[in-house]
Amino acid sequence: MEYITTLLSKNGLIVAFFSIGLIMYASDFLSDKLTNKKIPASAIAIFLGLVISYIGGILTGGNKGIADIKQLSGFELMGGAMFRDFAIVSTAMGVSFAIIKKTGLAGIISLFTGVILTFLCGSLIAYAMGYRDAKSITTIGAGACTFIVGPVTGAAIGASSDAIANSIATGLVKSILVTIGTPLVARFIGLNNPVTAMVFGGLIGTTSGVAAGLASTDPKLVPYGAMTATFYTGLGCLLCPSILYLLVKVIVG
Amino acid sequence: MLIRGVALLSGCFLAGQLVGETIGRLIHIDANVGGVGFAMLFLVYAQNWLEKRNKINLEMESGILFWSKMYIPVIVAMAATQNVRVALSSGAIALLAGIIPVILCLVLVPIVAKLSLKGTEEWSI
Numbered sequence: 001m002e003y004i005t006t007l008l009s010k011n012g013l014i015v016a017f018f019s020i021g022l023i024m025y026a027s028d029f030l031s032d033k034l035t036n037k038k039i040p041a042s043a044i045a046i047f048l049g050l051v052i053s054y055i056g057g058i059l060t061g062g063n064k065g066i067a068d069i070k071q072l073s074g075f076e077l078m079g080g081a082m083f084r085d086f087a088i089v090s091t092a093m094g095v096s097f098a099i100i101k102k103t104g105l106a107g108i109i110s111l112f113t114g115v116i117l118t119f120l121c122g123s124l125i126a127y128a129m130g131y132r133d134a135k136s137i138t139t140i141g142a143g144a145c146t147f148i149v150g151p152v153t154g155a156a157i158g159a160s161s162d163a164i165a166n167s168i169a170t171g172l173v174k175s176i177l178v179t180i181g182t183p184l185v186a187r188f189i190g191l192n193n194p195v196t197a198m199v200f201g202g203l204i205g206t207t208s209g210v211a212a213g214l215a216s217t218d219p220k221l222v223p224y225g226a227m228t229a230t231f232y233t234g235l236g237c238l239l240c241p242s243i244l245y246l247l248v249k250v251i252v253g
Numbered sequence: 254m255l256i257r258g259v260a261l262l263s264g265c266f267l268a269g270q271l272v273g274e275t276i277g278r279l280i281h282i283d284a285n286v287g288g289v290g291f292a293m294l295f296l297v298y299a300q301n302w303l304e305k306r307n308k309i310n311l312e313m314e315s316g317i318l319f320w321s322k323m324y325i326p327v328i329v330a331m332a333a334t335q336n337v338r339v340a341l342s343s344g345a346i347a348l349l350a351g352i353i354p355v356i357l358c359l360v361l362v363p364i365v366a367k368l369s370l371k372g373t374e375e376w377s378i
Contacts, residue, residue: 017326020326020329020330021326023329024325024326024329042325042328042329045326045329046325046329046332047332048329049328049329049330049331049332049333050332050333050335050337052333053332053333053334053336053338054341056333057336057337057338057339058338061338063339064334064336065333065334065335065337065338066333067333067334075330075334076334078327078330079327079330079331079332079333080331080334083327084327084328084331085266085270085288085289085292086262086266086320087320087323087324087327088289088293088324089262089265089266089269089289089292089293089296090262090296090317090318090321090324091293091321091324092293092294092297093296093300093317093318093321094300095297097297097301100294100297105369106365106366106368106369109365109368110362110365113365114358117354117357117358118354118355118357121353121354121357122350122354125349125350125353126346126350129346129349140346140350141350143347143350144350144351152282152283156282156283166344166347168336168339169339169340169344169347169351170346170347170350170351171351172335172336172337172339172340172347172351173340173348173350173352174351174352174354174355175335176335176337176340177351177355178355179332181355189359189360189362190362190366191362195366195369196362196363196366199365199366199369200362200366202365203358203359203361203362203365204355204358204359207289208328208331208335211328212328212331212332215324215325215328219324219325222324223293226289226290226293227289227290227293227294228290230287230289230290231286231287231290233285234273234276234277234282234285234286234287235286237277237282237283237286238280238282238286241282
């Protein structure tokens with residue numbers, strides 16, 4: 001049996017291609033037979049992905065979802081930043097340049113609004129939950145932006161590891177919420193055109209959540225949302241440990 | 254010809270990442286600032302440039318389209334490697350700070366979108 005495990009982990013990426021293929025097939029089937037195509041197959045597939053990640057986490061106690069199971073370690077490469085970003089960039093093929101130019105300003109407004117509002121709201125919640133030191137409040141506020149902004153900010157200002165862990169968890173909750181919630185709220189916020197998708201990406205920001213959420217709403221919107229969302233983490237890493245940290249420090253003393 | 258499309262995509266990807274990393278370094282933050290966004294802009298530019306000169310063909314395009322079709326499977330793999338266990342077992346603070354700001358921002362989406370939708374009749378993709 002040992003040699004089968006070795007074989008699977010040696011060819012990890014191929015195993016991932018195969019397994020994801022099976023998941024997509026099952027999702028097509030479920031979407032068709034169970035929901036009469038009302039819930040898109042991609043939304044079901046992404047949800048199944050989250051479920052098996054949870055199973056992997058429970059089984060191994062690790063941090064990388066299903067990829068912590070040795071035989072399925074290839075998921076980490078296939079779902080990692082390199083392939084994810086490469087695939088996102090490829091969706092720009094056929095994007096309308098006119099729309100990007102036209103939405104540019106609204107995109108920038110949504111980025112700043114998104115980062116600052118999310119940070120303030122997250123910080124207020126941290127304060128309400130009993131945090132009183134500026135470093136922890138800032139780190140959790142930053143974690144409300146994305147699970148990258150949180151730890152980057154925490155490390156930059158020297159926050160406690162407890163606050164950093166909380167900020168990562170906060171960002172993860174956000175990412176998963178956006179993944180599952182986007183197709184459900186799309187109708188109510190008019191998320192059916194490239195302009196709104198760009199504003200959505202800028203306001204929400206978490207690239208993984210936005211990309212996955214838009215993929216299950218309407219794959220045609222992915223490049224527009226991803227285009228703005230990808231600037232969000234950078235802007236957050238810029239503003240949170242600097243201006244916003246100083247602001248929090250002035251307020252809580 | 255197929256590889257030319259893949260190479261074009263890779264070139265844009267690397268150039269974009271390089272710009273993102275460089276900006277990050279210049280402003281002293283340990284993060285990539287919009288690398289993916291720049292890469293996408295490069296690809297859109299390159300594509301326009303090639304189309305104007307009739308240098309793009311179907312096979313070259315399919316080298317890029319393959320990856321954009323692999324997008325959802327890659328996202329599914331990404332979902333399968335998220336730390337869902339920690340997110341679900343995290344305390345009230347992570348849940349509240351993860352959920353409430355998102356709801357606020359979602360409410361703002363149609364409002365900010367109106368800023369640039371104004372004056373246009375209809376958008377089609």
